[in-house]
Amino acid sequence: MFPDFIHWTGRLLRKMGTRMMERASIRGIWIDIGAYRGEVTIGYAKHNPGLRIYAVEPNLSVAIRMMGHAPNFVVIPMAIAEVDGCADFNLNEFEMASSLLPLSEEGIRSWVGLDSLGLKSVIKVPTIRLDTLMNQLGVEKVDFLKIDTQGMDLAVLKSAGNRLRDVSKITLEVAVAPVPLYLGASLKEEVLRFLDASGFTLVGVESQTSGQEENLTFIRTQDA
Numbered sequence: 592m593f594p595d596f597i598h599w600t601g602r603l604l605r606k607m608g609t610r611m612m613e614r615a616s617i618r619g620i621w622i623d624i625g626a627y628r629g630e631v632t633i634g635y636a637k638h639n640p641g642l643r644i645y646a647v648e649p650n651l652s653v654a655i656r657m658m659g660h661a662p663n664f665v666v667i668p669m670a671i672a673e674v675d676g677c678a679d680f681n682l683n684e685f686e687m688a689s690s691l692l693p694l695s696e697e698g699i700r701s702w703v704g705l706d707s708l709g710l711k712s713v714i715k716v717p718t719i720r721l722d723t724l725m726n727q728l729g730v731e732k733v734d735f736l737k738i739d740t741q742g743m744d745l746a747v748l749k750s751a752g753n754r755l756r757d758v759s760k761i762t763l764e765v766a767v768a769p770v771p772l773y774l775g776a777s778l779k780e781e782v783l784r785f786l787d788a789s790g791f792t793l794v795g796v797e798s799q800t801s802g803q804e805e806n807l808t809f810i811r812t813q814d815a
Contacts, residue, residue, distance in 0.1 A: 616639050616640070616641050616642075617635060617639040617641065617642045618639070618641035618642055619641075619642060619643075619732070619734035619735075620642075620643050620644075620645070620730055620732060620733050620734055621635070621642065621643070621644045621645070621733070621734060621735040621736070621737070622644070622645045622647065622721075622724075622725075622730075622733055622735075622736050622737070623644060623645070623646045623647065623737045624647045624671050624721075624736070624737065624738045624739070624740060624747055625647070625648070625737075625738060625739040625740040625741070626646035626647060626648045626654075626657065626666075626737075627648060627650075627653060627687055627739075628653060628656060628657060629646055629657045629660070629664070629666075631737060632644050632646065632664075632737065633646070633657065633660055633661065633664055636660070636661040636663050636664035637660065637661045637664070639663075640663060642663060643663045643665065644663065644664050644665065645665050645667055645724075645728065645730075646664060646665065646666050646667065647667045647669060647670075647671055647724075648666065648667070648668060649668065649669055649670035649680050649691075649716040649717075650668075650680070650682065650686070650689055650716075651668045651716075653686070654666050654667075654668040655668075667724070668716075668717075669716065669717045669718060669719050669724075670691055670716050670717070670718045670719075670740075671718070671719060671720070671721050671724070671740065671743075671746075671747045671750055672691060672718035672719070672720070672743070672746060672747075672750060673720060673746050673749055673750045674718060674720070675718065675719050675720055675723050676717075676718055677715050677716065677717050677718055678691055678715070678716060678718045679691070679713050679714070679715060679716075680713065680714050680715070680716040681693055681694065681710055681713055682710075682711045682712045682713070682714060683708060683709065683710060683711055684707045684708065684709045684710070684711050685705055685707045685708055685709075688705075688708060688741060688772075689741065690740065690741030690742055690743060690773055691718075691740070691741075691743050692741065692742045692743060692773035692774055692775050692776060693710070693773065693774050693775075694708065694709070694710060694772060694773060694774070695770065695771060695772060695773060695774045697770050698768070698770045698771055698772040698773065698774075699772070701768070701769070701770045702768070702772055702803065703800075703801045703803060704800060704801050704803075708772075720750040720751075720752070721747060721748075721750040721751040721752075721754065722750065722751050722752040722753070722754040723750075725751070725754050725757070726754070730757075731757065732757050732758075732759070733757060733758045733759065734759050734760065735759070735760045735761075735762075736758050736760065736761045736762075737761075737762050737763070738761065738762070738763040738764070739763070739764050741772075741773060741776075742766065742771065742772070742773035742775065742776030742777065743776075743777075744763040744764060744765065744777060744782065745777035745781055745782050745785060746777070747763075748761075748763075748782070748785060748786070748789075749785070755789050756789075756790070756811075756814060758811065759810065759811050760808070760809070760810050760811070761786070761791065761808070761809045761810075762795075762806060762807070762808045762809075763782070763806070763807055763809075764804055764805070764806055764807075765777070765778075765779040765782050765804065765805050765807060766778075766779070766803065766804050767779055767802070767803065767804060767805050768803040768804070772803075779805065779807075782807070783807075786809050790811055790812060790813040790814055791809040791810065791811055791812065792809060792810055792811075792812040793807060793808070793809055794808050794809065794810050795807065795808035796808075
């Protein structure tokens with residue numbers, strides 16, 4: 592997650608939220624994966640008591656700062672992955688760039704706009720599949736799923752398994768730079784193919800980070 596992603600997604604959600612609040616207070620279930628400090632969604636929880644947001648953030652020191660701000664903003668200090676268990680989490684010098692995936696040295700050298708990229712430390716974090724999380728929480732339907740997991744977005748989608756059919760809208764981030772910043776990061780084309788086969792239609796594309804990343808928004812239009 593980089594600063595202009597926060598600003599763009601915030602504008603998108605504010606617009607969506609304003610339209611919905613013209614009719615009624617926002618209700619339903621949102622899941623914010625890679626929530627970082629909750630900048631994108633925590634305000635909606637505070638102003639919409641009928642909305643429940645699950646904020647998933649594996650960096651415990653960051654997750655703690657989000658806790659206790661609203662009773663309907665539930666912080667889960669874990670990482671979403673394709674396997675329930677644990678994994679190495681790469682804490683980077685630029686904290687928002689931390690990821691389950693390691694940085695690419697070539698990607699760092701070619702990245703435009705940040706000079707502070709680099710590995711700070713590696714910690715073990717608990718991991719959980721998205722379908723496991725939804726089942727354990729008793730979530731029947733997700734009205735909005737936001738994913739910003741630094742190259743892991745497709746893995747997060749795959750971890751939903753058959754429960755992806757219970758998600759109505761998705762906003763996620765993909766890298767489009769010539770050299771990916773993270774080793775093993777999924778390609779935009781892979782994400783598009785997967786979500787198309789899963790019954791989603793692309794409805795929004797926003798360039799960011801000097802054209803090195805895009806934010807994609809999808810809505811469910813058919814059953815896969």
